[in-house]
Amino acid sequence: MDILIYGTINSFSLALMAIGFTLVYGISRLPNFAHGALYVVTGFIVWSFINILGIHYIAGILLSLVVTGLIGAAIYQFVLIRVRGMAISEIIASYAIGLAILEGLRWGGFKGMTYTLPVFIEGSIEIAGTPVDLQRIIVVGIGAVVVAFLWLFTHYNKIGLALRGMAQDERAAMMLGIDSDMMALIAMALGSSLAGLAAVVLLPLGNIVVEAGYNVLILAIAVCIVGGLGSWVGAVLAAFMIGFAQIITDAYVASHFRMVVALLAIIITLILRPSGLFGKQKELEERV
Amino acid sequence: MKVETGERRKERLDRGVKVRTEGIYAISSWEEMNYLLMPRLALILGMLALPLAMPSAYWQRVISYACIYALLALGFDFLAHFVGLVSLGGALFVGVGGYLAAILNTSLGLPISLSIPIATIGGGVLCTLLLLPALRLRGVYFAIVSLMYPLVLLRIIEALNILGGTEGILGVASFPGRWIEQYLIICILILSLFGLRRLVNQDIGLVFRGVKDNDQAVKASGLSITLYKSIAVFIASGLGCLGGAYLAHLFMWAGISQFALDFSILPIAAAVIGGGGTLVGPVLGCFILVPISELLRAFGTLRIVFYALILTAFIVFRSEGIMVYAQRKYHQFERWVKV
Numbered sequence: 001m002d003i004l005i006y007g008t009i010n011s012f013s014l015a016l017m018a019i020g021f022t023l024v025y026g027i028s029r030l031p032n033f034a035h036g037a038l039y040v041v042t043g044f045i046v047w048s049f050i051n052i053l054g055i056h057y058i059a060g061i062l063l064s065l066v067v068t069g070l071i072g073a074a075i076y077q078f079v080l081i082r083v084r085g086m087a088i089s090e091i092i093a094s095y096a097i098g099l100a101i102l103e104g105l106r107w108g109g110f111k112g113m114t115y116t117l118p119v120f121i122e123g124s125i126e127i128a129g130t131p132v133d134l135q136r137i138i139v140v141g142i143g144a145v146v147v148a149f150l151w152l153f154t155h156y157n158k159i160g161l162a163l164r165g166m167a168q169d170e171r172a173a174m175m176l177g178i179d180s181d182m183m184a185l186i187a188m189a190l191g192s193s194l195a196g197l198a199a200v201v202l203l204p205l206g207n208i209v210v211e212a213g214y215n216v217l218i219l220a221i222a223v224c225i226v227g228g229l230g231s232w233v234g235a236v237l238a239a240f241m242i243g244f245a246q247i248i249t250d251a252y253v254a255s256h257f258r259m260v261v262a263l264l265a266i267i268i269t270l271i272l273r274p275s276g277l278f279g280k281q282k283e284l285e286e287r288v
Numbered sequence: 289m290k291v292e293t294g295e296r297r298k299e300r301l302d303r304g305v306k307v308r309t310e311g312i313y314a315i316s317s318w319e320e321m322n323y324l325l326m327p328r329l330a331l332i333l334g335m336l337a338l339p340l341a342m343p344s345a346y347w348q349r350v351i352s353y354a355c356i357y358a359l360l361a362l363g364f365d366f367l368a369h370f371v372g373l374v375s376l377g378g379a380l381f382v383g384v385g386g387y388l389a390a391i392l393n394t395s396l397g398l399p400i401s402l403s404i405p406i407a408t409i410g411g412g413v414l415c416t417l418l419l420l421p422a423l424r425l426r427g428v429y430f431a432i433v434s435l436m437y438p439l440v441l442l443r444i445i446e447a448l449n450i451l452g453g454t455e456g457i458l459g460v461a462s463f464p465g466r467w468i469e470q471y472l473i474i475c476i477l478i479l480s481l482f483g484l485r486r487l488v489n490q491d492i493g494l495v496f497r498g499v500k501d502n503d504q505a506v507k508a509s510g511l512s513i514t515l516y517k518s519i520a521v522f523i524a525s526g527l528g529c530l531g532g533a534y535l536a537h538l539f540m541w542a543g544i545s546q547f548a549l550d551f552s553i554l555p556i557a558a559a560v561i562g563g564g565g566t567l568v569g570p571v572l573g574c575f576i577l578v579p580i581s582e583l584l585r586a587f588g589t590l591r592i593v594f595y596a597l598i599l600t601a602f603i604v605f606r607s608e609g610i611m612v613y614a615q616r617k618y619h620q621f622e623r624w625v626k627v
Contacts, residue, residue, distance in 0.1 A: 031428045033376075033435070082604045088564075089603050091374050091431045092556055096603070099553055100596035107590040214439050221432050229428070256447030263440045270421035270429065 002130050009136045011243025012143030017216050018223035018235050020194030026230030027167045028184035034098035036217030042068045042196035043208040047115050065196045072192025076185050106210045115208040142201050222262035226269045228276025299625045306619045339470045354578035355473040356531040361555035361570035363524030369565035370488050371520040372500030377434035379551040381528020385411040389533035390457040390542030404533045411529025416522045423517040442547040456543020460536050485567050557599040563609025
């Protein structure tokens, strides 16, 4: 029962971390290696809003999501747009920006155990004899809401449909009058906000540390590769597979094997089914 | 579409001497021979003379670091611009090479003359095997997987407390003398640089470029893309492992700091600043960046921010790099012509 409950919670956490990355990659074919950095930076923005500017917690969260979205949009507009289509430059540029943000934060003194966010609601409840924090319930709730929201957004909204069109075929979408740079900008802003959302929901469970940026990037990438790069359904499904696999290793082996599980998941996927669970449509393009 | 009616534009023409030196006429007079030999001799003699010009043992150590980074940068440039694989994990190569050399030296008692070559070859094979799953695929997979390995291996070593845990492996043998230590790495660097330059102009270099530019054509010629990618990764990771093995003997220690991010990011920055695709450029980039980074040592991790920002600026605004610019100036002259 423990495994079932914590596995579900862990799976939703992973889905939250990964969905922003897979959104950006799926739409603009841009591997956003700054994803982990955006996650951590949101944590610090919320922390400074609350503790330095004295803004109310909820308002601070909403404001910080907007700020992170703007940061993502700025990264795209001022840097990535100039190197789009050049695969080597795209990867290096986004990786360099992520590194600059993370190591800049580390240099700025944001390390150690001193930075924490308060949980949304204190307390815990018992589900079938297992005590669970309310914050973890909120993680599951928000995870489900985000997945549902994204599905509705991309199926019943003009911008969402345009995004989906671009994900399927960029040239055809451009011929139909969809501004591909604008859509990539929106995708990047949305993806960054989603990374931020994951941060504000998950960070109250622990400390805000710079290393989390690298961990989140690795986990997000693992989930995306297992699910098939750019596939949202695949990412959610893969989040459940890796999430449960991690909790099961936690329970039966040892908790520091979590990262090994993520790495093994990537390697096994690349060997057996390189395009991931749901990457079928791009299969021929990616295999050599 | 409105055409901007600029009155003049720059025209670039090859210098006469450049054209003459491409064929057998290169040996027709001293001018042509100088034109060909001078840059190469300047580089080789400059590198050999560099340690003598350094004021202190500390700065000679810095030269050794620069050479290690230069080996990584060479590997990166070779993979990125000749084979089309972006490796974000130079730290993986250094770490594997360093640990292998340390284990061979401390546990098996092999001397330096054996431990470094075995760590180079063995490390190259090991890294290639680790990266093999990503080599069968096109696209960003190689970058992602090579980015992950150093981060994950670091955590595994820390968490499981294997290979000496956070303390590392102590008591690795040192080099017999300061000058041997210094000139060994410089000679290795010069040999690898000219060796790689030669390699990419051989038939196999042509296949490598084919893998980068048009892999279907390579496949249609009945060549295995994965095999050629593996060979390329083996060469590049071998160079990195060689640097790592040398580093382990230089420090007399192998530890988790050899998986540090510096080893991943600095060679990339050096390759971009020095000029990608020239092989010489990344080496020069390292000899510029590493001393600067030593001067900035007091700033701690701010250095990584500094490389990353320079890197972003160069890749966005000046993606050709120093060496491509210098080669253009050397081989061509420019003049304004009326349009």
